[in-house]
Amino acid sequence: xxxxxxxxxxxxxxxxxxxxxxxxxxxxxxxxxxxxxxxxxxxxxxxxxxxxxxxxxxxxxxxxxxxxxxxxxxxxxxx
Amino acid sequence: xxxxxxxxxxxxxxxxxxxxxxxxxxxxxxxxxxxxxxxxxxxxxxxxxxxxxxxxxxxxxxxxxxxxxxxxxxxxxxxxxxxxxxxxxxxxxxxxxxxxxxxxxxxxxxxxxxxxxxxxxxxxxxxxxxxxxxxxxx
Numbered sequence: 721x722x723x724x725x726x727x728x729x730x731x732x733x734x735x736x737x738x739x740x741x742x743x744x745x746x747x748x749x750x751x752x753x754x755x756x757x758x759x760x761x762x763x764x765x766x767x768x769x770x771x772x773x774x775x776x777x778x779x780x781x782x783x784x785x786x787x788x789x790x791x792x793x794x795x796x797x798x799x
Numbered sequence: 800x801x802x803x804x805x806x807x808x809x810x811x812x813x814x815x816x817x818x819x820x821x822x823x824x825x826x827x828x829x830x831x832x833x834x835x836x837x838x839x840x841x842x843x844x845x846x847x848x849x850x851x852x853x854x855x856x857x858x859x860x861x862x863x864x865x866x867x868x869x870x871x872x873x874x875x876x877x878x879x880x881x882x883x884x885x886x887x888x889x890x891x892x893x894x895x896x897x898x899x900x901x902x903x904x905x906x907x908x909x910x911x912x913x914x915x916x917x918x919x920x921x922x923x924x925x926x927x928x929x930x931x932x933x934x935x936x937x
Contacts, residue, residue, distance in 0.1 A: 726851055727921030728932040767937045775854040791851055797933035798879055798920030799832050799891045
């Protein structure tokens with residue numbers, strides 16, 4: 721599992737990507753968000769923090785697996 | 800419906816007329832978003848755009864499909880720039896063509912409004928002494 725970081729989440733974590741090995745015991749999108757927000761408290765200050773699994777936004781109850789491409793989606797601001 | 804979706808370093812507004820022109824279209828409506836040199840009375844020096852490109856293109860396709868369901872369109876364009884952009888440079892181009900103007904006007908508004916809400920693209924504003932990811936904090 722790779723976790724891609726964009727925009728302000730990359731600035732907060734200080735990397736473009738996290739190796740999912742550390743997160744392999746987490747089973748849902750909600751668990752992953754909680755874990756990351758504990759580890760990087762600045763993520764809690766964002767207006768929103770969504771998580772995409774294989775390029776689709778997913779709810780907290782969505783089950784993640786080791787083969788997924790996961791991305792943190794902070795508030796979008798295109799246009 | 801012919802649809803052109805693009806995320807790239809440079810987008811060119813001068814080609815959009817030919818991209819949307821169609822023998823059954825009597826109306827072509829285009830919105831071009833550009834870099835504004837001031838925000839909340841502060842001088843902006845440049846913008847930086849970053850995209851989750853593969854997902855952004857999928858989301859743009861969903862918006863295009865929804866627009867096609869809602870209105871009778873013959874052609875549709877959605878383009879967004881990434882990288883550093885200076886004042887007055889174009890950063891987003893959306894447009895549609897249709898038999899009559901009502902459909903393409905409404906679609907064009909929907910395309911830009913929904914792109915800004917849903918597509919995973921991020922904008923950083925650079926000021927003379929600061930830089931800020933737009934909308935990131937309440």
